[in-house]
Amino acid sequence: MVRIHVGPQNLNYLRLRFFYAFFIVLFSMDICCYILFSPKLKRFYTGACQENLIERIMKHNEHTYGKDKYTSATNDWELFLKIDVTNYAHAIRLERKIKTRKTQNIFVIWLNIMS
Known part of the structure; x- marks a missing residue:
């Protein structure tokens, strides 16, 4: 005979597993x-x-994205800034905004000040 306990202890375990x-x-x-x-x-x-x-940064440093890509010129890429967003579409819009010349120049000026 096999006895299975069904009750609060089992339910709490399942809830814990789900949230984990x-x-x-x-x-x-x-x-x-x-x-x-x-x-x-x-x-x-x-x-x-x-x-x-x-993992993404490691892939950039290992040249996983190809030898002709921008990040393949070196393997010492470090995280400078991370901006968390709620969805991927917002991340793409923000990336395009940063890639404009005016925004990139801010980082170059900051780098010159910190050097």
């Missing part, structure tokens, strides 16, 4: 706009991400 899984999914995916900086090139790279940002 939800927490892992929520924080393993970063929806953000990010700016990387290369000390070797003294240049910035702006991108948008809807996956784990640390």
Whole structure:
């Protein structure tokens, strides 16, 4: 004979498992706009991400995105700025805004001041 306990203890365990899984999914995916900086090139790279940002930076440094891409010139990209957003469309809009000349010049001026 097999006895199964069905009640508050089992239900609380299931709730805990659900919230744990939800927490892992929520924080393993970063929806953000990010700016990387290369000390070797003294240049910035702006991108948008809807996956784990640390893995994304590692892919840039490992040249996963191809040898002809902007980030393949070096492998010392570091996170300069991360802007969390609510959805990927907003991250793309923000990335395009930052990539305009006027906004990029702000970061170059900041870099010159900090050097």
